[in-house]
Amino acid sequence: MTTTITVPVLIVGGGGAGLSASMLLSTYGVESLLVSALPTTSILPKAHVLGQRTMEIYTEAGIADEIYRRGTPQENLSYTGFYAGVQGPHPNAGREIGKLDLWGTGYRDPEYIDASPCPTTNLPQIRLEPVLKAHAEKLNPGGVRFNHELIALEQDDSGVRSTIRDKATGEEYHVHSQYLIAADGGRTVGNLVGIRLEGERKILDMVSVHMSADLSGVLNDDSVLLRWLANPEFGGTFTGGVLCPMGPDNWGTKSEEWVFHIGYPYGDPDAGDRDKVVAHMKTLLGMPDLDAQIHAVSVWTMEGIIADRFRSGRVFVAGDAAHKHPPTSGLGLNSAIHDVQNLCWKLAQVLSGHAGDGLLDTYEAERKPVILRNIANSVKCTQDRFQLDAALGLSPEKTPQENWASLEVIWDESHPDYAERRDQVNNALAAQSGEFHHHGLEYGFTYESAAIVDDGSPVIEPIDPVRLYEPSTKPGHPVPHAFVSRRGRTFPLQNLTHGGKFVLIAGEDGQAWIEAATKLAQSTGLALEAVTVGADDADLADIRFAWLRKRQITRTGAVLVRPDRFVGFRAAQAVTDPQAVLTDALSHILSTDLGAQQ
Template identity: 60%
Template sequence: MTDLEVPVLIVGGGGAGLTASMTLSTLGVDSLLVSALPTTSTLPKAHVLNQRAMEIFTEVGVAPEIYKRSTPAENMQATGWYAGLAGSHEDYGRKLGELEAWGGGYVDPDYVAASPCRTCNLPQIRLEPLLKDHAEKLNPGKLRFNHELIDLTQDADGVTATIRDKDADTTYRVRSQYLIAADGGRTVGKLVGVAMNGPRDLMKMVSVHMTADLSPWATDDHVLIRWLVNPDFGGSFSGVLVPMGPNHWGPASEEWVFHMQYATDDPDAMAEGKILQRMAATLGIPESVPTVHRISTWSLEGVIADKFREGRVFFAGDAAHRHPPTGGLGLTSAIHDVYNLSWKLAAVLAGRAGDALLDTYEAERKPVDQNNIDKSIANAMNHFTIDQALNLSHKKTAEENWAELTPLWHDGPTSADKRHAVNRAIASQTIEFHHHNVEFGYRYDSVAVVDDGSPAYVPLDPVRLYEPSTKPGHPLPHAFVERQGERLPLGALVHGGKFVVLAGVTGHAWIEAANKIAAENDIPLVAATVGVLNADLVDIRFSWMKNREISDSGVVLVRPDRYVAFRSMDGVDDPHAALRAALSQILATELR
């Protein structure tokens, strides 16, 4: 092969790398993706795709196929806790309690009001081939699997990478202006001297991917994740059971993944025979039921890269941060990383922005990713509150543990207190299954956000409650609007990497100024008034009116990643100067 030149080289073909490829393609940026692995993931791994991730996938055009293949909404309304799955005890498999999960299948009014997209569930083993196919359609011939990065050097103008084609056993060089490291931390970080730090080996987990008919025992159609609190084995983390489809979901799922916790130094976690024995005993089902496809061992950790940028190299996804899967924040964080980065790379490559804009990638994403790490660890640890409420213990006999559960289902003098204790413990799991302000309402603070001097945001609940706001640094509040009889979400106006200027019904001067600045500086931009009457966009459900926080003469400027970057509550004497100053700060360049 001859040497290649490309604006952006993407190293890694997982969720982060494939999303980067798709996003850059939709922004008109040429890229090449190389992956040392021969295929996409062969492990089920992550499976929850939150609302903001699905908004991104909608923008790049792959969301319809994901929704088609994923868990139906009615099969992912809740998560449940059970006294094991099956066994000889009369109360085996009985439900301890359940909790709505991530919007309850898109029926929670807060989730419906937040986004036109519902939370989705599709295991990575099934998701990544869809992403790969779509990325190849957008960027034909520019995705190369089994091509391994073996070296790179940087200079003032770009990155030179040496790639080995493992099939042909040949090497070639790629010259790029920027490189996105989405390789899970395997290679790039070591080559450029960026390390990952944080707590490691918090727990050792074993995952068994299997085909099994569990419908006789897993009978709740609406429950997605089953936490098996097995009294015979001491309580929580006896096992976590997750359906994998692929053609049916709920109890009818053909495939499942079963997760088990081990001590970090337990040698049994590496012994396949002992793992399968424990799984059969814990589940209480005949050993002939499951057909095992893959057993994987992994450690819970909470690590983050020292830097998200080193020269012209940017780190994203597992190459930038790794944390427990509790809460479904890993893959979605990776998707959000590259979405934040891609529009900035596009702006700099097009000459519309200065290099300093790229520094805001770390400034914005690293605090969010660190918060996601902290919350994921807290989510994992919080599951032990179930044991505490039930008063289960590994030190007790199976009979003693079962006796602790009896008051839940059979009335007695301690039943009311026990039931409410369990109720409270399960309600505390909303930090994982209703963490709407963490997964959707996260905010950015950098020079690419123009502070409007309004009071600091003080959340009603920093984890559970997303509060829509147009305060700079917040995500654009969702609202359906109509134009020429067509209904669309306001957020869709950014598609294709556009800035969006939204003014009140008397804010025409803002619109004129925005269009003039866009034309003079070649900035992709959409400007419109929004209101009920006499507006370019009709606020048909009055959602914008409820959340806009500006007057009829005010304005909101939205970045291409749907984040509010500038706001004026009212009109100003010189809207052209105000918008030009704001965009100049955001883009780190002096506009005309």
């Protein structure tokens, strides 16, 4: 007789998105079962940068400290550099072309410090996923199963019935769940429910070489994380490769392990020849005799694609099952983590009976526009790389001698074309900043959906929607960061939402809002905390006045923050009946009638 397991949520896929979904659901008190067809977590380096919003999510899940401990120290995570190769016979081989600040400049950029209590960090997925898996298993013992593959599913109004095979034993069993999250990279579930990935395919073939090698004698500047090689011997940055340290014990130039990415035209047979790839890598580095232990050579296709829909009945796609990005901008894994945060708190509310099914429709409404912008920026950054090569005067069509002659002008102040060429290069490098300082995309993205109550205030037109995050409490925006204090303990205001709670933040004289929220929470059982925050006479002291600068409400107003730390409702000042207004706002957000639950 076939065993049937009943669980509220089945997660298919054990990568960054699936494991994060498991942790978050456990944090929200929702039981889940995760199955992955793979025998273990990733054996390839894959993605590595973890942005500020992602690290806020991992702080809530209780795993951020471990990730920071294992990740790149901030002093080794400050810049991205462009170089004329690494070594070679030419006297300028390895010379620096330029550097750009990288994702907060080692958490020294005031904009990044003001935005979040969590610095950006860097930890390759091959090392991140085991940390996530161990924590997911700790939070949900027995609820994480690798080497178990989904082979069939069907769904109806009662839920999703999935057939799972234990690949080690061949045994099959059924899982009956209320909902299913597909985080399987688009390999199985999407096809079974008719979800298609659409967009720009076959942009390039990329090859990643994971190796152990001692490069400390040939590299300098420990503050640089990513090294882009614009090698005149081969024609530019796309043909020159990019080098990234992987630690694990030392970082910067002393890293024990590295990953080297090389771009090939789509379909180039050389990309699939391991020996040719390794030889080509050594040639690009200018180190034909490099003593390197090769751990893996992986080939993957650069794409910019997105699912035609994120939901099919009770099945939701997330992460690579919903979208695939070019690696430029480093937003692929981060977007996946943001996906599951957005989805999991909504599933928790629906499963608890506090929200209607319409709340789940807002998952696609909120996430898809964000993903489309992220993909567009990643594709643009890829195209901007050609602009940089043009400014450097590098081309695969030229001889190495011609490329060197063109490049050397940018270092020769006595050359008549120096000023013009150097300005062209600086402008091209500045255009690349949308890849390495995209705070507006990574942190400042906003939502518009039925789960947001528009307050009628003017739409905020950002100065630069890619590069800059501008704090606001307008509904749909992430709640601004501020440190607050209570009874001698200082903590980030946003942490009040941890555990899947709504938080009502009122001004110093907003006691009527506090009383309304308290009554609503007591009468409905909704997880809703209410506090006053201010410089004086408040539940929480705004010790550095950051909330006062950013809150955009009066002393009698209030801001309602959703469990994902996005503002769902705002009242600039007191209202006649705060109980009714707050009930209506939460009913709107949750797609239900909270009044009927009281």
